[in-house]
Amino acid sequence: MKKAFLLLLAAFAALTAPAQTLHSPAHKLTLSFRLSPAGEPTYQLQYGAKSVVQASRLGVLLQGQPGFDKGFTIARIDSSRHDDTWTPVWGEVKSIRNHYRELAVTLQQPAPQNRQLVLRFRLFDDGLGFRYEFPEQPSLKYFTVTAEKTEFNLPADHQAFWMRGDYDTNEYLYSTTRLSEVSPATARPTPEIATQTPIAGNAVQTPLMLRSDDGLYVNIHEAALVNYPAMALLVNGAMHGLTSQLCPDATGAMAHLQTPAQTPWRTVVVADNGPAILSSKLILNLNEPSKMVDTGWIRPQKYVGVWWEMQINKGSWSYSDVNNIKLADTDFATLKPHGRHAANTANVKRYIDFAARNGLPGVLVEGWNVGWEDWFGNWKEEVFDFVTPYPDFAVNELQTYASGKNVKLIMHHENSGSVTNYERRMDSAYRFMKEHNYDAVKTGYVGRIIPRGEHHDGQWMVNHYVRVAQKTAENRIMVDMHEPVRPTGLHRTYPNWLANEAARGNEFNAWSSGNPPEHETILPFTRLMGGPMDYTPGIFQIKLDEYAPQNKGKQVHTTLAKQLALYVTLYSPLQMAADLPENYEKHPDAFQFIRDVPVDWDDTRILLAEPGDFITTARKAKGKDEWYLGSITDENARQQQVRLDFLTPGQQYEATIYADGKGASWDKNPMAYQIRKQKVTSKSVLKLQLAAGGGVAVSFKPGK
Structure with a gap:
């Protein structure tokens, strides 16, 4: 009886508690937070008099214990203001103002666990960022997330610029429809993508770009994706609603965490015109400052490369036609060359000469290292060792030749999705780079991931990408990642992480149905919201x-x-x-x-x-x-x-x-x-x- 009375009292308190209201610095946006009668956290967002997000629930479900989704009372409310300006190591502007108002709501669940959850909101004049924080507490130390129930309930059936939600690729074509029309039937077919793991017929990838009939532009994404899976969105077209969908790991769980812990920021960028969306620095501002003290060696640059000729079938990545190679016991010097290998010494010198004549500091060379004969599609563990060149690629000679022309060679590490193999070999691979005067690397993650059962967008891989950024930084190496999770502004924290692919690039024009003319007008509003693209x-x-x-x-x-x-x-x-x-x-x-x-x-x-x-x-x-x-x-x-x-x-x-x-x-x-x-x-x-x-x-x- 006493327990029932306490629950009733908590429900009454939640029902009668006033909404917490937060205004952005110039009062362009208004955030309202309150608990539902069931103690569910909810929020709303307004742009002036226009609704951006209607009442939407927040919650995280856990394995083997009650979820953080209901039964809450408000234990504490903290608010603050922040206004400073910081200078990026490189970027689109010389300085960035970080100006927001913050609301931190500490929520309490009843005995016997008395668990707490902090919801932290940061409201800028161009949008909202919020995240879940799990403080260290006696009743919560290690826990497993089974789902995140973050809602974005929209006021109308907006026009959407979207691609299919997928755990392993961001290389779909974009569709433009009403939200209510999102379905497999309206998704543009992309059969040329070899590794696809579609989430559901109503799933869309973030960043999601929306445009309302009354003149609002809304972009939904995330910032500072670390130690957590990427977020896609499930569309409830009839209700104009969106719900977060996380990428599972090999066990079916979403994330394994230890307190204190936090999720990435969920972001809603809002404006009344398109240029303002593209000018937003909200996602960057929600990331941590650079972890690197010395950044003088990081150099934005243009480059050429032994690359396009393979895309257009003029040359080949592989050296021979042998298709059953084992790294451990093959004498690559005895392989019979097929004569189409593009990464040969003479051809690379030609690119170096061209770069030197035209003031381009870098030359990327793909296909230089052994393993390309059967690298794709076999879900093979040991494909590349990242230190053994083909017989016709003279590493030392090219190092000397490039240095004499004031040109740097750019390393290529395709791991074919065998990430465990890459992790074992990263130290030797980066040591090899430094010994041969490489200070930039392009990584590739084509294919199904090893550890088997993991996805490109899961927690394990998200942590791997960060480890690569950290380890390359330790070695004073710049990195460009291809086929990774879509970026979320982490290049502020790791400025050696120059670029990503994580979208349908120019190469698709060479060997597929191609990219329609509108494609490049959509990318800045979607994929590039989180960071630069190597297009x-x-x-x-x-x-x-x-x-x-x-x-x-x-x-x-x-x-x-x-x-x-x-x-x-x-x-x-x-x-x-x-x-x-x-x-x-x-x-x-x-x-x-x-x-x-x-x-x-x-x-x-x-x-x-x-x-x-x-x-x-x-x-x-x-x-x-x-x-x-x-x-x-x-x-x-x-x-x-x-x-x-x-x-x-x-x-x-x-x-x-x-x-x-x-x-x-x-x-x-x-x-x-x-x-x-x-x-x-x-x-x-x-x-x-x-x-x-x-x-x-x-x-x-x-x-x-």
Whole structure:
């Protein structure tokens, strides 16, 4: 009887407790928190008078014990303000303001356990971040999360820019539908992705971009993903609701934690226009500051590479046709070469020479190391050792040759999903790199993960990616990860973690159905919200038929001018000039923009942006009064008038405009371009003409 009375009293207290209200610094956003009659934590979010998230429940379910989802009373409420400015090691802007108001609600469950949970909310003028915190306490030490029940209940059936939710890939095409229309039938088919683990027919990946009919732009993602699985979202289309879905491990559990512990931040970025979404630094601000004291060795850079020729079937990663190799007992010097191996000494020297002539500091070489003959699809444990080159790749000779040209070779570590093998060999692999003057590595995680039963997005792999960032930092190595979990702003904490792939990159244009022209206008609103992408732009030979018979009908789904504009609209401190050297040598005038465009910036202005339609971005070079502009469109031709009021007042600039040529279009005449120059000032208006699937790139340099 006494227990029933206490429960009734707790329910009454929850029902009558006033909502806790928090306003963002400039009162643009309002957060309301309260407990339901059942003691369930709920929150709401408003943008002015408009509802962003309606009453939504929060909770975490545990294995073998009651969940953290109901039966709570409020034990304590703390609020605070924060306002400072920090300087990123590299980035889109010189400095970032971190300005928010915080509400920390300590919740208590009744005896006999008396467990506590802290819900921490940070409200910025451009959005909300919140997370679950599990304090150290007698009744909670080790625990297993079986589900997270975080809801985002929306006020209407918004337009959504989404891809299928999957535990192992982020390389699906995007669909644009109403939330209520999310289904396998409206997801774009992508059969070319070899490793797929779809979650459910109503599951979508984060970051999820939404646009309301009344003019709100809403982006849902997460920040600081550490020691926890990635979050996808389950859509309840009829109710316009979203619920978190975590990636399970090999046992079916979601996360194994020890107090004190915390989840990643759940993020809701909100604005009344597209450019403001792309300008948000909320996700970065929710990550911890850099753990590295000395960052002077970290260098954003452009690079070329022995890579595209394999994508277009002109060369091969493998050295021979043998397909049953065992690392432990094979004499690779006796393998019979098939003659198509691209990572040979002479070919790599050709790339080094090209890089040196054009001021590009890096050359990536893929396929240099033994194991590529049967690397894919066999779920094989020991594929690569990351230190043994093929017979035609002279490591020491190339080290000397590159150093003499003031060029650095970039290492490639494809582990084919055999992550246990990579973890065993990381120390020797990084030692090999340092001995041969490599200070950057591109990692790859193609295929099903080993340990078997784990996924790319699970807790075990999330911790692995962080370990790689930490260990490469200890060795003063920069890292670019391909096929990892989607990024969540951890490059603030580990600035040597320059870039990720984690999306459908430019390579898909070489050997699949390709990327539709709208693809690059969606990526900044989705995948790039969490961090830079190594998209590998800069393809000049758009039609690919000439390289191999199997390329018939294949092409890049942009114009040449749009490939230039991508260097500005798709941000990365690591940008590849992805095409073959000979194709750049055919168009030295257009290649000049790639030579000129920086990869590190003092300022960024998103001038025009609508997801799925167009983006126009201007950026100021680090330490210089030079600006670069990129403008891209979807399958529709567009005209734009761009005010140049971002330029320094009173200064005249020479604008070099790289535009689509007469009659250009992505499908019928993609390589037509024109270059013109004109004098401009901050009072000028630039008229841009974008072809279907096209773009414009502009450099602004001070006149004499």
